[in-house]
Amino acid sequence: MNDWRIDVKAELGDFKLSVDVRCKGRVLGLFGPSGSGKSTLVERFAGVQSFHGQIMVDDRSVTELRVGWVPQEGALFPHLSVEENIDYSGKRGVVRDRAIDVLGLKGLLGRSVKGLSGGEIQRVSLARALASEPDILILDEPLSGVDLPRRATVFSFLLDVLKQFELPMVYVSHDPAEMLAVVDHVLLLDDGVVVGDGLPSKLLSIPTPSHWLSN
Amino acid sequence: MDPLHLELLFRTLFIGVVSVVVQLPFALLFGRILARAEFRGKAVVQSLLVLPMFLPPVAVGLMLLLALAPDGPLGGTFSGLLFSRNAAIIAAAVVSFPLMLRHVQEGFTAVPLRLSQVSRSLGQSAWMTFWRVELPLAKAGVTVGVLLSFARGISEYGATSVIAGVIPGHTETLATGLMRRLNSGDDSGAIMLAYLSLVVGFAAVLISELAMKRGSSR
Numbered sequence: 001m002n003d004w005r006i007d008v009k010a011e012l013g014d015f016k017l018s019v020d021v022r023c024k025g026r027v028l029g030l031f032g033p034s035g036s037g038k039s040t041l042v043e044r045f046a047g048v049q050s051f052h053g054q055i056m057v058d059d060r061s062v063t064e065l066r067v068g069w070v071p072q073e074g075a076l077f078p079h080l081s082v083e084e085n086i087d088y089s090g091k092r093g094v095v096r097d098r099a100i101d102v103l104g105l106k107g108l109l110g111r112s113v114k115g116l117s118g119g120e121i122q123r124v125s126l127a128r129a130l131a132s133e134p135d136i137l138i139l140d141e142p143l144s145g146v147d148l149p150r151r152a153t154v155f156s157f158l159l160d161v162l163k164q165f166e167l168p169m170v171y172v173s174h175d176p177a178e179m180l181a182v183v184d185h186v187l188l189l190d191d192g193v194v195v196g197d198g199l200p201s202k203l204l205s206i207p208t209p210s211h212w213l214s215n
Numbered sequence: 216m217d218p219l220h221l222e223l224l225f226r227t228l229f230i231g232v233v234s235v236v237v238q239l240p241f242a243l244l245f246g247r248i249l250a251r252a253e254f255r256g257k258a259v260v261q262s263l264l265v266l267p268m269f270l271p272p273v274a275v276g277l278m279l280l281l282a283l284a285p286d287g288p289l290g291g292t293f294s295g296l297l298f299s300r301n302a303a304i305i306a307a308a309v310v311s312f313p314l315m316l317r318h319v320q321e322g323f324t325a326v327p328l329r330l331s332q333v334s335r336s337l338g339q340s341a342w343m344t345f346w347r348v349e350l351p352l353a354k355a356g357v358t359v360g361v362l363l364s365f366a367r368g369i370s371e372y373g374a375t376s377v378i379a380g381v382i383p384g385h386t387e388t389l390a391t392g393l394m395r396r397l398n399s400g401d402d403s404g405a406i407m408l409a410y411l412s413l414v415v416g417f418a419a420v421l422i423s424e425l426a427m428k429r430g431s432s433r
Contacts, residue, residue, distance in 0.1 A: 048332035069336040075329045079351045088347075089337040132337050 004168050010053030012040045015192030025184020027162060029200060030172045032189035038172045039072070041189075042138050045170065057136060057168070068134030068167075072141045074121035076113040082124050083109040089132035095165075096131035102160050103127045119150040123157055130165060137169045143178065158182070176204045217407070224411055227389040230300065231369035234307035235361055238315050242360060246319030246353075247345065251328070268313035272373025275310055279378045303379035303386050307368035315364035322356020323349060355430020362423035366416050389415075 006028065008019040015037060021028070030038045043049040045062055046069035055062040076085050082105065086096065100106060103123045108116070113124065122142050129137060139158075146154050155178075162169065162182065171183050179186060180200050188196030188203060196203045249261055267275050281287050283302075285294045296302050326349050334344040350357070372390040379386040381395050389412045396405040 043332075046332075046336045048336055066338065067336060069333065071329060071333060073329070075327070075333045077330060077334075077348060088334070088339075128337070 005056075005058050006170075007056040008041070008053070010044060010051050010055060012037060012044060012051060012192065016053075017041065017192060017194070019187065019194050019197075021185070021187060021197055023168070023185040024199075026167070027169045027171050027183045027185070029179045029183030029186040030170060030189060031174065031176070031179050031186050031204070033174055035191070036189040037192040038174075038189055039140060040192075042069070042140050042170060042172055045069075046138055062136075065135040066132065068129035068132055068137040070122070070125050070129050070137070070139045070142055072144050074118075074125040074145060076116075076121055076124055076128075078113055080113065081109070082111050082113055082116070085113060085124055086127045086131050088128060091131055091133050093133065095133050096127075098164070099127040099130035099161075102164050103157050117150060118146040119154040122146055122154055126158075126161060130161070134167065137165070137167050138172070139169060140172045141174070142171075143173075143175070155181075180204055217404075220404070220407055220411065222384070223387060223389055223392050223408065224415070226300070226387070227369050228415070230303050230307055230388060231365045234304045234311065234368045235315070235365050237304065238308045238312050238364060239361065242312065242315040242319045242364075243350075243357070246316055246360075247323050247349065249316075250320050250323035250326075251331075264316055265313035267309050272310055272371065273377060274373075276306060276374030276377025279305065279309060279374060283378065297378055298380045298382065298386060300379070300386055303375050303388060306374035306378050307371045310371050310374050311364040311367035314367050315360040318356045318360030318363065319353070320356075322353030322360070325356065326352040355426055358426040359423045359430070362419050362426065366419035366423070369419075370412060370416055 003022050003024050004026075005022045006019065007021075008017050010017055017037065030041065032038050040049075044051045045055055046067050047063065048069070057065060077088065080088070086100065086105070086109075100109070103126060105123060105127055108120060108124070113121070116124065122145065126139070126142065142158060143151050143154060159182070171179070173179055173182075183200050186196070186198065186200040186203050187194055245260075245264060249257065249264075280297070282289045283293050283297050284290050287294070296305065330348050330352070331344050334348045335341070339347065369388070370390055371388075372394060375386075375388060376391050376394070379391075381387050381391040383392075383395075387395065389408050393405050393408040393412065396402075396408065
C-alpha cells in the first residue's frame with residue numbers, strides 16, 4: 001500500500017494538537033503514556049466526540065470517511081448475540097465473512113456476548129468494525145483488556161488481520177514491544193504534544209521513559 | 216361481583232392504561248435528555264418535571280383546573296375536557312409522570328455512553344442508536360416506570376376529583392368511588408372497592424418489583 005497522510009489541527013479537550021505526518025506504510029502507531037492524548041485523539045478520529053478543528057486523511061476530512069473503531073474495552077452490545085454484534089452496521093458482504101474467518105469466530109456466532117473472554121470480546125469487536133467496511137481502522141489498545149495468557153493468541157489474530165485487510169490503520173498502545181511488532185510508522189505523544197515521528201525501530205529502541213511504562 | 220364495581224374497575228384500568236400510554240413518549244424523551252445531555256438550567260427542568268410528585272394532589276388538580284378553565288391559558292382549546300373521562304386520564308398522567316420519568320431516566324443513565332458512541336461509529340443515526348441500543352438496554356427501567364406509574368395512576372384521587380369530578384357511571388374511578396361510598400355510608404361497597412384497589416395495586420407493584428429484580432440480575 002502507498003504511503004498516506006494524516007493532518008490534524010484540532011483542539012482536543014485541554015490541549016491543541018497540530019500534526020502533519022506522512023505515514024510510510026499502512027499502520028500508524030500512536031505511542032505514549034496514559035493521559036498523553038492518544039484516546040482523546042482517536043475518539044475524535046472515530047467521530048464520537050465533537051471538536052474544533054479538522055482531521056484530514058490524505059485530502060479527505062475524516063468526517064467523510066467510514067472509520068472502523070475498536071475501543072479499548074471492546075464495547076460489545078450486551079443484548080445482542082455475537083453474530084448480531086458483527087452484523088450491526090447492516091453490511092453482510094464478503095468483508096464480513098472474511099473477518100469472521102480470519103478472526104476464527106465461526107464457532108461463536110450463535111453465542112451471547114455474556115461470558116466471552118477478554119480476547120474473544122476483542123476479536124468480535126474487531127470483526128464488527130471490519131464488517132462495517134471501513135476506509136480506515138482504529139485499534140485503541142486492543143490488548144489492554146485481554147489477560148496475559150491469552151494475549152499471544154489475540155495478537156496472532158491481530159497480525160493476521162493486518163496482513164489480510166489492506167486498510168490504513170491507526171494502532172494505539174503504550175507497549176513498545178507491541179508497537180515494534182505491528183506498526184510501520186510511529187507518532188510519540190506526551191501530554192498532547194508530538195515528541196517524535198518516524199520509524200518505530202528508530203524511535204522505540206531508545207529507552208522508554210519510565211512513567212510511560214507504568215500505566 | 217356487583218356489575219357496578221366491575222364497571223368501576225374496568226374504567227379505572229382503562230384510565231390507568233391510557234394515562235401510561237400518554238406519558239410514555241414524554242418520559243422517553245425527557246428521560247433520555249436528562250440522562251445524557253448537560254445544559255444550563257437542567258436542575259430547574261428536572262425539578263419542574265418531578266414537582267407534581269411532591270405537591271398535594273388536590274393542589275395539582277387545582278392548577279390543572281385553572282389551566283383548563285374556559286378563561287385559563289389552555290381553556291380555549293381544552294376546556295371541554297373538564298369533568299370528562301379524559302380529565303381523569305390527564306390527572307392520573309400528570310400526578311404519576313414523575314414516577315415514570317425517574318425510572319426511565321435511571322434506565323437511560325445505566326446505558327454505557329460508549330455503546331452509543333460505538334453505534335454511531337458504525338454508521339447508525341442518533342435515532343437508530345436510541346432504538347437499537349439505548350431503549351433495549353434501558354428496558355428494565357422503562358418497564359418499572361410504566362408499572363409504577365400505572366399503579367399510582369389507578370389510585371389517584373385528589374387531582375382526579377378536582378378536574379374530573381365524581382360522576383357515577385362516567386368519571387368515577389375506584390379511588391373516587393370508594394370515597395363517595397364512604398361519605399354516603401355505603402361501607403360494604405367502600406370495602407369491596409378497597410379490596411379491588413388492593414389487588415390491582417399489589418399486582419402492578421409486584422410485577423414492577425420482579426421486573427426490577429430481573430433488570431438488576433442482568
